[in-house]
Amino acid sequence: MAAFIDLPVKVIFGRNKEDNIGAEVKYFGGSKVLLVYNLRFNQATGVTEKIRRSLEIFGIESVDFAKEFGKNPRVDVIREGIEFARQNYVDFILALGSSHTVNLAKTIALGVANSVDIKEIFTSNRAYKDSLPVGVILTMPGNGVESTGKVYLYENDSDNLLKGSALTNSAYTPRFMILNPEIMNTSSIYTYSSCVYMLGQLIAKYLTSTEYVELLERDTEAIMNIVLSKMRILRNDPANYAAKANLMWAGVLAYNSALDEKIDDCALFSMEKAIRECFDCSPGESLALVMPAWFDYLKEKHLLRVAQFANRVLNIPFNFSDPMSTASLGIYRLKQILKECGLPSCIADMGGDGRSIQSIISHIAFRKDGTIGTFELLDRTACEVILSSLLIKESSSIN
CATH class of the missing domain: 3.40.50.1970 (Rossmann fold)
Incomplete structure (x- = not known):
């Protein structure tokens, strides 16, 4: 720790x-x-x-x-x-x-x-x-x-x-x-954008190789679960005091140093910043766009970790015989929650198209070795794979 x-x-x-x-x-x-x-x-x-x-x-x-x-x-x-x-x-x-x-x-x-x-x-x-x-x-x-x-x-x-x-x-x-x-203002997309930025900060700290952080890991999972569940409540009941109170307090805990000092992965925020610079959007909007695609890429190498996130944060039953299905359902649910809150789910929602991918790539601050991230190193090709998946527009809903 x-x-x-x-x-x-x-x-x-x-x-x-x-x-x-x-x-x-x-x-x-x-x-x-x-x-x-x-x-x-x-x-x-x-x-x-x-x-x-x-x-x-x-x-x-x-x-x-x-x-x-x-x-x-x-x-x-x-x-x-x-x-x-x-x-x-x-x-x-x-x-x-x-x-x-x-x-x-x-x-x-x-x-x-x-x-x-x-x-x-x-x-x-x-x-x-x-x-x-x-x-x-x-x-x-x-x-x-x-x-x-x-x-x-x-x-x-x-x-x-x-x-x-x-x-x-x-x-x-x-x-x-x-x-x-x-x-608390619940009539603006800024509200949900702020929640997603908070979620992104927690996810970046959750995916860590730091040892002996079981308690902090469970704390982080609990806060992420609260953030996502209260976002959905506010979407249907904007005056709900309990939901607003929990989200505001979660915002305090998300940036508490006890969680903040874990070694985190900057790849998510490197891509987020590049998207924000290209589309002049809020950090939460750019995170909502790239976060599910980033998870989808991670599940190939970190399957159990992504499946654990799906189970503990998004309440997806853990399929021990097929953890890939657990991870995939979790990513799908995350994407749909963000979409239901009015946040972007594809490049077209930001006013972009296929030409936007290279523009975003050019704004990513790669290290001298050509990579970003710590939990999972991403090079230019990996970023192109993740960002290209954002060209696909999906339409569906969940319960």
């Missing part, structure tokens, strides 16, 4: 916990807050007024940076936020919304605290450790950016395709995050 440390962010969970946001901001030294949110979110919930009232009670000023932005806010939006924050002399950034909003808030906090352009921070060899403090009120299951020191920068390359850069530093970790399942 690998060594690990505890989750570094304060987690505040439950109904109406955002009502006490003023006390949290004051505790962490904030006197003037930049409230970052997507205008579409505010129109849907009206939570911002509750936040302002709580801040006012504690004598904290606030200004809004409210924009309508997409799944991967670009450099120009970040620069605008940095300039607005500087003009208003804020000393605390508060993100209200999804992980995309949290990432935007964190990049603004990083840019305000340093005198160089935000792109310089991401491309320089120097480690920039200064950042304004950030707080989070999450309205969807997280993807890790809200509870870790990870932060991402997105821009378009010369071919007008999405290009992402990442930094990790403990100084960028939010001071706290508030999770109130009642204000």
Whole structure:
């Protein structure tokens, strides 16, 4: 078992916990807050007024940076936020919304605290450790950016395709995050995309060669089972508090260091990132597309492992005389659950075609030896096999 440390962010969970946001901001030294949110979110919930009232009670000023932005806010939006924050002399950034909003808030906090352009921070060899403090009120299951020191920068390359850069530093970790399942947004594809990203993180840690991780393995299986089952419940009952609460808490556990420190397989996320850059989609959408195909490829060499996943996570009865059927049924069920939640299942769903395969391949960051992954090494040919299977569109449903 690998060594690990505890989750570094304060987690505040439950109904109406955002009502006490003023006390949290004051505790962490904030006197003037930049409230970052997507205008579409505010129109849907009206939570911002509750936040302002709580801040006012504690004598904290606030200004809004409210924009309508997409799944991967670009450099120009970040620069605008940095300039607005500087003009208003804020000393605390508060993100209200999804992980995309949290990432935007964190990049603004990083840019305000340093005198160089935000792109310089991401491309320089120097480690920039200064950042304004950030707080989070999450309205969807997280993807890790809200509870870790990870932060991402997105821009378009010369071919007008999405290009992402990442930094990790403990100084960028939010001071706290508030999770109130009642204000969780279940009307957006972002909700299910966030769940799938969480699932992908867990799967990448589940497929490991690290020894003596039986307890962590069972924990991971339980969380994955909850994520998939609650996704289906929310699809039919968007107001189900128990399902929302379980998904939000699963998002905390999925990025807990006890699970995070297992040696994981990066091949899934290498392909996910390449798909995201080509189609400017969310991480969860690109994972939903490639994850079943990746499992289908793995089952040829890791049959019992994939069959175990099908049995323990997707509740497929284990056929000991034919484990291949167990694995295949599990992959089929996974694919259909994702499809029923409105997520893409083939390249055509992303607006692509056969020509997209080579474009995706060109965006995969292969190592010098021409491979990606650790649990199972994938070369260019293997990636082409996996991605080419995404050209086939299937139509069916499961119970």
